[in-house]
Amino acid sequence: MSAETDAQQQERYDYLVVGAGFAGSVIAERLASQHNAKVLLIDRRPHVAGNAYDEPDEAGILYHKYGPHIFHTNAQSVVDYLSQFTEWRPYEHRVLAQVRGQLVPIPINRTTLNKLFGLDLKTDEEAADYLASRAEPVAEIKTSEDVVINAVGRELYELFFRGYTRKQWGLDPSELDKQVTSRIPTRTNTDDRYFGDTFQAMPKDGFTAMFEKMTNHPNITKRLGVDYRDVKDEVEYGHLVFTGPIDEYFDFRFGKLPYRSLKFDHQTLDQEQFQDVAVVNYPAEDVPYTRISEYKHLTGQQHPKTTITYEYPSAEGDPYYPIPRPENQELFKKYEALADATEGVTFVGRLATYRYYNMDQIVGQALATFRRMDERKSQGELQETAAAAA
Structure with missing residues (x-):
């Protein structure tokens, strides 16, 4: 055994947080900053930010590796929380659909x-x-x-x-x-915004920069590009926060939960603009992709070139969308019952709860989960104080 592995085995953390997307990063930050807890945050991908990850491509254009992510919310508490880690660029999302040879607003x-x-x-x-x-x-x-x-x-x-x-x-x-x-409204007015939320904006320097700031805390140790199964027996920790697929945690005991995935074709073009809005939908079945996204609309970046993404739904690949059918929900309920009976683990996030959430909803869920953890900690401390006094 190497000295490094031996040192990792002796390393003790209050929490192991699996997944550095919104759910895991928010909880890790709250535990580190509010409880002064020692947190190990891991992700099997080599980066933080989960599906919201953005990075400059070879041309220097900031693009979203896993498809466009647009932030919008009616929850001021979520805005206030995230504003600790980013400034905002106002942005109202508009989508066009190509139908009968025309581009028309959707919804x-x-x-x-x-x-x-x-x-x-x-x-x-x-x-x-x-x-x-x-x-x-x-x-x-x-x-x-x-x-x-x-x-x-x-x-x-x-x-x-x-x-x-x-x-x-x-x-x-x-x-x-x-x-x-x-979820998709039909409007009788001429409001062509895709969302109607009170707050619509993009992180000024991108999502990854916001996540880096959120998780850049002296109490948080990050290990990226590693799998939970490779880490769980290597380190000591008091409590596990799991944001990955719930069926995977339980070794697919009842079978795999069905997901829909996506494939992305990112292209950088030698032109300043490709389309009039950030996203154009292609509803026709004879067109293999569902939409084309152009990121400079989202980011406001000035550049002589532009980067676009063709999006192809897929049956295989990373889990993106839980498939909403009654039989799938029944299967999830079996895993949820197992989760409820499992001590020492908190399940949070889209994959762990088999539900499609917007980004702000995941932040809200993670903050609510932390509040419950905080209450349990406070109750435990009160009980300890009472016992000591007695």
Whole structure:
């Protein structure tokens, strides 16, 4: 055994945090700064920031390695927390969809309807009446298909949702839980922003810089490019925070939880701009990718070249999206019961709870998890004080 390995075995940490994405990094920072705890933060990737990781490419253009990440929230507490580690660049996200040879706003709004169908709808009321005239009421809404057809009818469903959903999930919308499309609003006004949140901005120097500042604490030791299984028997720790896939933690005891993955084709082009907005969706099934992203819209970077990413959904690869079907949720419940019965481990984050969360929701979940850990610590200290007094 090497001296280095021997030293690592003797190293003692209060917490081992697995995963340096939002969930793991936030909890590691809170434990280190608020509890003065000694934290070992690890990730199997060679970097912090998880899927939000960004870096300059060979041309010097900041791009998102795992596809575009746009920060938006209604939670001021999340903004206040993250603002300790970054300044912000105001940015409101807009998305266009290529439909019938035109680029139109998505989510569907009054502009979309007017452009697509040659209409002249002037008010919210006129747009609402038009959508109502196309809607096909569904008696019991169970699936993603039901949600959209009930709201806007079959033609708009087929133009914007069916092909995109089939590509994204590898399943027809009729096979997916209603939550998939119920997240997407339909508007009667001309608001062409993708999100309606009160706070919309990008970290001024990028996500990775924010994570580096968040985890750059003297009580946090980072080991990147290492797997949990290679570390867990090598170091001593008091408590485990696990943000990886919950089924993997339990050695896939009940079988693998199904995920949808993504493949990215990053290209740097010798032109200043490729498209009018950061993201253009391609809903048609005969187009193999779902969207093209251009990062300079997000970052505000000035550069004579531009970097774009073609995004291809995939059945294989890193786990990105839990597939929302009832049978998958039933399988997760088995793992959740195991997790609840496991002492000394806290499960937090998208992969550990098998749910799709926006970035701000993960930060909120991690902060709430830390508060519960904080309360347990305080109660334990009070009990110790009471015992000592007795």
